[in-house]
Each structure stands twice: as structure tokens, then as C-alpha cells.
Amino acid sequence: MIPFLHKLISKKYRPKKGEDSRTKSEEPDHTLLMEQLDRQKAFYENILNKLPTDIAVFDSDHRYLFVNPGAISNEEYRKFIIGKDDYEYAAYRNRPASVADKRRAKFLEAKNSGKEIRWEDTLPDPKGNMITHLRRMYPVYDEHGELSMVIGFGIDITERKKMEETQAELVKQLSAQNRQLTDFCSIVSHNLRAPLVNVSMLTDFIESTDDPVEQKLLVSKLRPVIDNLHATFNELVESIQIRQDLEIKREDVCLDDCLQRTIDGLQTEINKLGATIETDFKEISVINYPPQYLNSIIHNLVSNSLKYHHPGRSPMICIKTQKEGEKVILSVKDNGLGIDLVKHRENFFKIGKVFHRHPNAKGFGLYMTKTQVEAMGGRIWVESVPDEGSVFYIEFDNRIKKAS
Amino acid sequence: MKSIFLIDDDPIFVYLTRRIIASINCPCQINEFTDGELALSHLSQIGDQVELLPDVIFLDLSMPVMDGWEFLKEYSALKPKLKKDIALFIVSSSISPQEVERSKSYRAVTDFLIKPVEKGKIVEIMDNVKV
Numbered sequence: 001m002i003p004f005l006h007k008l009i010s011k012k013y014r015p016k017k018g019e020d021s022r023t024k025s026e027e028p029d030h031t032l033l034m035e036q037l038d039r040q041k042a043f044y045e046n047i048l049n050k051l052p053t054d055i056a057v058f059d060s061d062h063r064y065l066f067v068n069p070g071a072i073s074n075e076e077y078r079k080f081i082i083g084k085d086d087y088e089y090a091a092y093r094n095r096p097a098s099v100a101d102k103r104r105a106k107f108l109e110a111k112n113s114g115k116e117i118r119w120e121d122t123l124p125d126p127k128g129n130m131i132t133h134l135r136r137m138y139p140v141y142d143e144h145g146e147l148s149m150v151i152g153f154g155i156d157i158t159e160r161k162k163m164e165e166t167q168a169e170l171v172k173q174l175s176a177q178n179r180q181l182t183d184f185c186s187i188v189s190h191n192l193r194a195p196l197v198n199v200s201m202l203t204d205f206i207e208s209t210d211d212p213v214e215q216k217l218l219v220s221k222l223r224p225v226i227d228n229l230h231a232t233f234n235e236l237v238e239s240i241q242i243r244q245d246l247e248i249k250r251e252d253v254c255l256d257d258c259l260q261r262t263i264d265g266l267q268t269e270i271n272k273l274g275a276t277i278e279t280d281f282k283e284i285s286v287i288n289y290p291p292q293y294l295n296s297i298i299h300n301l302v303s304n305s306l307k308y309h310h311p312g313r314s315p316m317i318c319i320k321t322q323k324e325g326e327k328v329i330l331s332v333k334d335n336g337l338g339i340d341l342v343k344h345r346e347n348f349f350k351i352g353k354v355f356h357r358h359p360n361a362k363g364f365g366l367y368m369t370k371t372q373v374e375a376m377g378g379r380i381w382v383e384s385v386p387d388e389g390s391v392f393y394i395e396f397d398n399r400i401k402k403a404s
Numbered sequence: 405m406k407s408i409f410l411i412d413d414d415p416i417f418v419y420l421t422r423r424i425i426a427s428i429n430c431p432c433q434i435n436e437f438t439d440g441e442l443a444l445s446h447l448s449q450i451g452d453q454v455e456l457l458p459d460v461i462f463l464d465l466s467m468p469v470m471d472g473w474e475f476l477k478e479y480s481a482l483k484p485k486l487k488k489d490i491a492l493f494i495v496s497s498s499i500s501p502q503e504v505e506r507s508k509s510y511r512a513v514t515d516f517l518i519k520p521v522e523k524g525k526i527v528e529i530m531d532n533v534k535v
């Protein structure tokens with residue numbers, strides 16, 4: 001039964017003023033007419049009920065006049081909702097009133113604008129899968145221009161939505177890869193081609209002279225160029241490996257152990273500079289992360305703090321972990337040279353970017369650290385004041401898992 | 405005597421360039437700077453002293469602290485104050501067409517040279533300097 005149809009039809013066939021509504025003599029004709037009407041109602045009702053979309057019809061106060069089984073499959077619920085609004089229905093189904101708030105807002109938008117509105121709506125189904133509907137709502141007016149009802153219908157676009165999301169993710173990946181490729185070209189030309197040019201020029205000079213002293217001098221100049229080429233090449237290979245290690249394994253890594261490795265590796269440097277390293281791993285002492293990445297990240301940040309120490313004081317490095325909701329923030333603070341962020345913020349972590357006059361600065365370290373952080377879904381940023389020091393922050397996007 | 409400013413952080417390349425210039429029998433004064441910032445602050449100090457300003461600048465792109473591009477931006481602003489018409493050559497190991505294209509947007513740039521620079525090219529550049 002479709003109450004609103006009945007209402008509309010009966011309204012239409014209501015006897016006009018002046019007519020005698022009590023002409024019982026026409027009873028047989030009237031019955032025939034009602035039978036015909038019932039058949040027609042059944043016909044339309046059948047169509048509405050069989051349509052594979054959600055259909056709901058509201059009166060001008062947002063009360064349900066009709067819903068089809070596409071919208072509410074349970075017959076009992078479907079019966080309940082007629083004459084009610086979304087707030088009553090939400091209470092009946094033990095659902096939060098916020099769902100009703102959203103629908104009321106959309107209803108009012110359609111009612112007040114007098115135009116069709118469209119929106120996308122994602123809600124969990126009874127099994128907990130997220131289902132997205134494209135919903136449309138439009139007001140219908142009677143011959144006097146009065147709002148007689150608002151029709152709403154929705155189509156399940158979950159599949160399409162999923163596809164769109166996959167595509168968006170692919171586009172994101174592709175543009176990231178393209179950027180990496182551009183970076184890669186720039187490293188190849190600046191960091192690999194430059195020493196190669198030097199090697200070839202030195203060789204030309206060696207070939208063009210007969211003076212053995214001269215030759216010896218030129219050969220001695222080849223050595224550092226070749227060493228540099230080696231170092232650059234190894235770092236390049238390492239950075240490419242990060243890209244390929246997408247399936248790299250996470251483990252519970254103890255930060256104290258990890259830092260100890262770094263300290264062992266940099267011991268000579270630490271002693272020479274009289275550096276102090278303080279740690280505060282009280283909040284978080286274990287991070288679930290690929291161990292080689294975490295080692296490399298901590299090594300890079302600590303060795304940067306040592307490398308760019310302030311000439312007027314001994315390096316003080318403070319490494320700390322903090323819990324922020326589901327995330328972990330690792331910070332490495334130093335009292336070194338600092339960096340002018342006003343000048344360098346944009347290309348801070350860019351490959352080949354070097355901020356200080358230091359013989360061994362190639363601009364690979366921070367780029368690599370950023371890559372290792374981002375490959376695992378984290379973030380890295382910096383705060384710094386020239387001549388005072390820097391603080392590097394890393395946010396790890398993984399929850400601390402208890403060893404299971 | 406002609407004067408050259410070499411702005412490049414690579415000591416080997418600077419050494420080799422010096423050797424090439426020495427071999428072409430063109431008496432030159434060569435000043436070295438290992439990054440853009442050092443060169444820029446020197447240039448702004450000597451801007452009105454024609455006898456100290458260089459005839460030619462060879463500028464590398466990939467350098468610490470202030471790279472070649474950052475230098476060009478600052479240098480373009482400084483150039484009108486310099487009392488000499490200086491020829492500036494980018495000398496880079498980059499083979500990226502985008503970088504060559506980008507250099508054309510700077511009027512201060514005379515040409516983009518890709519390392520290694522041929523001896524003949526240096527002869528040509530030095531010949532063009534009017535003393």
C-alpha cells in the first residue's frame with residue numbers, strides 16, 4: 001500500500017463543491033472506479049518497490065510518506081517509518097541522532113532552495129562495510145505552487161568510489177615517482193657527472209704531458225675524485241633500495257640499542273668534539289620500524305648535529321621520544337650552527353641542498369632521512385635558529401605494538 | 405690584465421680551469437669563490453671600483469650555502485649598480501635541458517657551458533674581452 005499515492009489520488013477524485021457527495025445511486029460505478037484505481041496503485045507500487053535504487057518520499061515537514069525496500073529492506077522498519085521523521089527512526093534503531101541531523105540539513109537545503117540537490121554519503125552497512133551512495137533530493141510542488149512532497153533517491157556507488165580512490169592513489173604515487181625521477185636526474189648530472197668530467201679532464205692532461213713530476217701530481221688529484229665518485233654511487237644505490245624495499249619488515253627496535261650503534265660508529269668524532277648526548281626515552285622506548293631505517297635516521301641526524309656543531313661550544317645533543325595519540329614523535333635537538341629557515345624552508349630536505357661550508361657535505365643525508373621516514377608513512381620537519389641550534393622532529397605513523 | 409671570477413666549490417675543477425687558462429697565454433687575474441654568497445658579498449663591496457671588477461664570471465650551479473640559481477637572482481638585482489659590463493657564463497656539469505632553458509630567463513647570463521669546457525671555448529671567451 002502506498003499511502004501518499006492514495007492520498008493524492010483520492011484528493012484528485014474528491015467531489016467538487018456543490019456536487020452531491022451522497023449520491024448512493026452511483027455506488028456500482030464508484031466501486032468499479034475504486035477497483036481500477038487499486039489496480040493502478042498496485043502497478044505503480046510494484047514499480048517503485050522493484051526499482052534497484054533507494055527511494056524515499058517526505059512531506060513538507062520531512063516526515064516519511066513512503067520508502068521502498070531498496071531503502072529499507074526490513075518490512076517492519078519500513079512500516080514503522082511512515083509518518084515519522086529521521087530523529088524518531090534513529091531512536092527506534094538505536095542510531096546516533098547525528099545521522100538525522102545531516103539528513104535534516106539536506107532536506108532543508110532542498111526545501112529552501114526549491115532545487116534538486118546532490119551529495120555523496122558514506123555509511124557502514126550492517127556488516128560494517130563502508131557503503132557510498134550518491135543521493136539526490138528534489139522538491140515537488142502542487143498546482144498552487146505549494147510544496148507537496150520531497151522525493152529523495154540514492155544509488156549505491158561504492159564500486160565506483162573505490163575505483164576513484166584507487167585511481168587517486170595511483171596518480172599520487174605516479175607523481176611522487178615522477179618527482180623522484182627528476183631528483184634522480186639531477187643527482188646523476190650534478191653528483192655523478194661532475195666527478196666524471198674531472199676524471200676525464202685529468203686524464204687528458206696526464207696524456208698531454210711528458211713531465212713525470214707533472215704526471216705524478218695529476219695522478220694524485222685523481223684519487224679524491226674517484227673516492228668521491230664511489231661514495232656518491234653507494235649513497236645513490238642505498239637511496240634506490242629504499243624505494244624498492246616497499247615490503248620491508250618492521251620490527252620492535254629498542255631506541256637505546258639503536259642509539260648505541262650510532263654512538264659507537266661516531267665515537268671518534270664525539271670524543272674529539274667533547275660532545276654530550278642526552279636521551280629521554282621514558283615515554284616510548286621501543287619503536288616498531290624497519291631496524292636499518294631507524295639506525296640510518298638516527299645516525300644521520302646525530303652525525304649532522306656533530307658535523308654542523310657551533311665552533312664556540314661543545315655539541316649538546318638531546319634525543320627524546322613523545323607519545324602523541326597513536327603517533328610517536330622523535331626529536332633530536334642540538335646547539336649547533338642552526339639553519340636560516342626563512343631562506344631555506346622550501347628546499348630544506350631537497351637532494352643536493354647544502355647549507356654550510358663543510359668539506360663533506362653533499363646534501364644527501366637529510367634527503368635520505370626524509371625518504372626513509374616517508375616510505376613508512378611518517379613526517380619530518382625542523383625548527384632552527386641560526387647560531388643557536390636545530391631541532392629535527394620525526395613523526396612515526398605506526399602504533400607501538402606490543403611484541404606478540 | 406684581464407680578470408676572472410671563478411665561482412665553484414669543486415677544487416679539482418677550479419685547478420683544471422686554472423691550468424687551461426694558464427696554457428692559453430692570456431695574462432689573467434683569477435679570483436676563486438667556493439659558493440655564491442662569498443662571491444656576491446665581494447662583488448657588492450667592489451661594485452663601484454671598475455679596476456677590481458672582473459671581466460668574466462664563471463658560475464657553477466651546484467654549490468653549498470648559496471647555489472648558482474640563488475646567486476643569479478641576487479646578482480641580477482646587483483648588476484645595475486656594478487660599474488662594468490661583466491660577461492657571465494654558467495659552467496655546470498648538468499645536462500638537463502630544463503636548466504639550460506631556465507638560465508635563459510636571466511638576462512645577466514651570457515651563455516650556458518656544459519662541463520668539460522673546451523680550451524677553444526675559453527680562448528674565444530677571453531678574446532672577446534676588450535681591455
